[in-house]
Amino acid sequence: MTGTDKPLMPVWVIWFALVGASVAGFVLAEGFGTAHAAASAAVLLAAVKIHLIFGQYMEVRWRHQPLRTLLAAWLAVVSLILLGGYWLA
Amino acid sequence: MTADTANAPRQPHEGHDIPGDSGVWFFIIADMCAFAVFFLVFMAGRAQAPQVYETSRTMLDLRFGLANTLILLTSGAFMAQAAREAQKAQWQRARLMMIATLVTGLPFGVSKAMEWQAKLAHGVGLTTNEFFTYYFIFTGVHFLHFVIGIVVLLVLIGMAEKPGVAEDKRLRWIESGGAYWHMVDLLWIVLFAMLYLMRAA
Numbered sequence: 001m002t003g004t005d006k007p008l009m010p011v012w013v014i015w016f017a018l019v020g021a022s023v024a025g026f027v028l029a030e031g032f033g034t035a036h037a038a039a040s041a042a043v044l045l046a047a048v049k050i051h052l053i054f055g056q057y058m059e060v061r062w063r064h065q066p067l068r069t070l071l072a073a074w075l076a077v078v079s080l081i082l083l084g085g086y087w088l089a
Numbered sequence: 090m091t092a093d094t095a096n097a098p099r100q101p102h103e104g105h106d107i108p109g110d111s112g113v114w115f116f117i118i119a120d121m122c123a124f125a126v127f128f129l130v131f132m133a134g135r136a137q138a139p140q141v142y143e144t145s146r147t148m149l150d151l152r153f154g155l156a157n158t159l160i161l162l163t164s165g166a167f168m169a170q171a172a173r174e175a176q177k178a179q180w181q182r183a184r185l186m187m188i189a190t191l192v193t194g195l196p197f198g199v200s201k202a203m204e205w206q207a208k209l210a211h212g213v214g215l216t217t218n219e220f221f222t223y224y225f226i227f228t229g230v231h232f233l234h235f236v237i238g239i240v241v242l243l244v245l246i247g248m249a250e251k252p253g254v255a256e257d258k259r260l261r262w263i264e265s266g267g268a269y270w271h272m273v274d275l276l277w278i279v280l281f282a283m284l285y286l287m288r289a290a
Contacts, residue, residue, distance in 0.1 A: 039288055067107060
């Protein structure tokens with residue numbers, strides 16, 4: 001078994017991770033930590049969540065390399081837009 | 090199907106290694122690129138007037154944003170399970186999971202309507218300022234995607250156990266519908282971070 005054909009993780013394990021990351025982003029936005037750190041963390045948490053959804057729910061992690069590359073590039077560009085736009089303001 | 094084959098690890102489907110239909114994936118990628126342009130336009134506007142955007146952001150109710158996120162994540166988990174059941178040819182369980190996807194996803198529409206209603210009741214609308222123009226347009230376009238997703242789910246639930254449909258075709262439809270539903274989910278994740286969570290100093 002290679003690194004790309006490992007079995008998918010149970011759906012509800014992923015769900016717990018996604019919910020945990022969402023609640024963490026919410027707590028940060030409510031005033032915990034400095035604004036810059038909280039905003040950056042919110043974007044990074046969103047990126048992690050989307051990466052999990054791509055790989056575990058959409059199941060592109062172990063399939064079709066061009067599609068995986070395209071989705072990874074989209075996520076990188078969107079994260080850059082959000083972080084770049086925020087820090088340049 | 091024996092218990093062994095039913096629980097066998099999933100393998101890429103013979104003949105195609107994209108989950109679902111390549112045409113649907115083309116649409117998904119194009120749609121995600123269109124939303125990336127939305128995000129760019131919003132962040133460019135935010136960079137020009139950070140205080141206006143921050144003041145407007147604080148007028149949003151974060152609890153609605155979090156609730157909508159949790160609703161879509163839960164619904165998406167059921168959809169992912171539906172696709173996994175379909176890959177094992179467990180069509181009845183796949184159908185049940187898609188019904189659960191629908192039932193747990195529908196509150197998103199109710200919550201979104203309540204949030205918009207609350208904003209409009211306070212005199213905040215599309216023309217209030219640039220932030221709210223983008224807020225209503227982006228969440229409105231996203232909501233349209235959600236409605237389309239609901240229709241797709243209803244169709245998939247109807248055909249999940251329909252006799253006469255080839256299993257491979259059925260699987261591809263469910264995987265395609267699942268990919269679309271997850272796209273609705275992940276676009277909301279970005280909108281939630283961008284509109285609700287990015288507070289300015």
